[in-house]
Amino acid sequence: MKNETSAAIQTENEQLKHRLDELERQKFELDKKIFELKVLYDIARETTTTQDLKTMLKVFLSMTMGTFGIVKGLITIYHDDKLCWELIASSGIDFTLDGKPIDIAAFQSFSQVKEAQLISDSCLEDAGCADTTFCQWLQSVPLKIWTPILADNQVIGGICLGEKISGEEYYQENLNLLSIIATNCALNIRNARLFQENIEKERIERENRELKRLDKKKNEFVNMVAHELRTPLTSISGFSELMMKKAETKPRESLVKFSKIIFQESDRLRRIINDLLDLSRIKSGKVEMEKMPNDLKTVIETACDNVQLTAEKKKIVLYRDLPASIPSFLFDKDKMTQVMLNLLSNSIKYTREGGTITVTARTTDSVVRCEVKDTGVGIPAADLKKVFEEFHRVNNELSKIERGTGLGLSITKSIIEAHDGRIWVESQEEIGSSFFFELPYKEMNQ
Ligand SMILES: Nc1ncnc2c1ncn2[C@@H]1O[C@H](COP(=O)(O)OP(=O)(O)OP(=O)(O)O)[C@@H](O)[C@H]1O
Ligand SMILES: [Mg+2]
Numbered sequence: 001m002k003n004e005t006s007a008a009i010q011t012e013n014e015q016l017k018h019r020l021d022e023l024e025r026q027k028f029e030l031d032k033k034i035f036e037l038k039v040l041y042d043i044a045r046e047t048t049t050t051q052d053l054k055t056m057l058k059v060f061l062s063m064t065m066g067t068f069g070i071v072k073g074l075i076t077i078y079h080d081d082k083l084c085w086e087l088i089a090s091s092g093i094d095f096t097l098d099g100k101p102i103d104i105a106a107f108q109s110f111s112q113v114k115e116a117q118l119i120s121d122s123c124l125e126d127a128g129c130a131d132t133t134f135c136q137w138l139q140s141v142p143l144k145i146w147t148p149i150l151a152d153n154q155v156i157g158g159i160c161l162g163e164k165i166s167g168e169e170y171y172q173e174n175l176n177l178l179s180i181i182a183t184n185c186a187l188n189i190r191n192a193r194l195f196q197e198n199i200e201k202e203r204i205e206r207e208n209r210e211l212k213r214l215d216k217k218k219n220e221f222v223n224m225v226a227h228e229l230r231t232p233l234t235s236i237s238g239f240s241e242l243m244m245k246k247a248e249t250k251p252r253e254s255l256v257k258f259s260k261i262i263f264q265e266s267d268r269l270r271r272i273i274n275d276l277l278d279l280s281r282i283k284s285g286k287v288e289m290e291k292m293p294n295d296l297k298t299v300i301e302t303a304c305d306n307v308q309l310t311a312e313k314k315k316i317v318l319y320r321d322l323p324a325s326i327p328s329f330l331f332d333k334d335k336m337t338q339v340m341l342n343l344l345s346n347s348i349k350y351t352r353e354g355g356t357i358t359v360t361a362r363t364t365d366s367v368v369r370c371e372v373k374d375t376g377v378g379i380p381a382a383d384l385k386k387v388f389e390e391f392h393r394v395n396n397e398l399s400k401i402e403r404g405t406g407l408g409l410s411i412t413k414s415i416i417e418a419h420d421g422r423i424w425v426e427s428q429e430e431i432g433s434s435f436f437f438e439l440p441y442k443e444m445n446q
Pocket of ligand 1: 399407410
């Protein structure tokens with residue numbers, strides 16, 4: 001009886017021991033799975049912070065190397081269209097390929113490898129690649145493992161890792177985990193590429209839209225130029241035809257009047273063409289600004305003197321509010337005179353009799369700011385930006401009387417911008433307008 005009992009206890013003990021072993025084994029497997037999951041989770045968490053392929057693969061590599069305790073490693077991408085490998089991320093490697101493809105025949109054979117495996121030196125030697133830096137590096141690494149990155153069972157890259165710091169060899173479970181990591185890497189590469197393609201697509205679409213806009217603007221410009229040139233040309237051809245046909249019958253005064261019109265219209269044509277040429281030359285940077293040390297105050301005074309008589313004829317009073325002096329700085333005197341004359345002549349043209357114009361200049365540490373202010377008809381809010389565009393003329397009572405082609409402000413803006421300055425306008429209808437420009441005068445002295 002006693003013997004029977006001890007036999008039963010022994011069997012039970014053995015069963016328990018067996019169960020304990022089984023539990024130990026299961027726990028070991030579970031720990032392994034938890035470790036793998038943690039590695040994958042950590043990698044996923046770190047790599048989702050970027051969509052840039054290179055940065056993402058660098059993070060991927062360092063996380064993978066950290067997991068296995070490795071100091072040398074690299075990730076390459078396979079370009080199957082060019083049949084070449086590109087080194088994308090590396091660590092613990094003392095050479096660069098500067099974006100050049102990996103130039104060793106042995107590496108080409110990796111495009112067929114579909115499972116993680118050890119790379120043997122003989123495989124490299126067989127391929128006769130001992131003279132390349134990359135190959136030399138591979139041969140200097142005592143233990144190296146290659147894990148292909150697969151997408152749809154096609155090799156799109158590979159992770160190459162050196163020996164572990166611990167000196168341990170790679171176990172099968174290491175290779176399994178590396179394969180899972182590589183699968184994750186493939187997904188990330190695909191996402192990063194899709195993201196990149198989307199960005200590229202958006203960029204192309206944006207550029208396309210901009211090109212279309214410019215093309216439309218160019219067409220509008222050509223139409224406007226044609227229209228502006230046709231108006232004086234129609235007058236010229238009409239009146240010269242009239243003169244030809246009626247030269248015998250028309251009184252001399254009429255013929256003189258016709259010639260005068262022809263002369264004026266030709267002059268207008270010449271002005272438009274000159275303005276257009278000026279504008280396109282300044283805009284394309286073909287006209288070099290002759291920047292010399294000049295005195296802006298003198299330029300302003302001279303321009304005011306020049307328009308004084310025209311202003312007086314319209315009973316417009318021109319005030320000057322200028323500092324005692326403006327430090328001399330580099331600018332093109334003729335072009336800046338043109339700026340002042342354009343702004344002043346506009347103020348005179350678009351201000352009714354009895355109005356006033358005030359020219360102000362102020363300097364700060366870095367800029368000189370000028371203002372030409374008038375008590376004229378003003379500019380509607382909708383036209384404020386457009387007045388700097390070619391041929392834009394505001395439709396109002398004075399622009400119908402006053403001659404103009406709508407090029408003056410475009411030229412003015414281009415000149416100011418060619419001096420690294422800026423120009424803008426503030427205006428209220430029936431109250432008046434203020435045209436401002438600012439030039440960085442200190443910068444020009446350097
Ligand atoms: N000081 C101002 N007050 C009111 N409107 C203005 C003023 N300056 C410009 N404008 C408006 O802006 C338009 C464009 O001015 P811009 O100087 O470019 O052309 P323009 O004077 O018509 O012709 P031009 O090419 O002969 O100078 C003018 O037609 C006018 O409608
Ligand atoms: Mg003008």
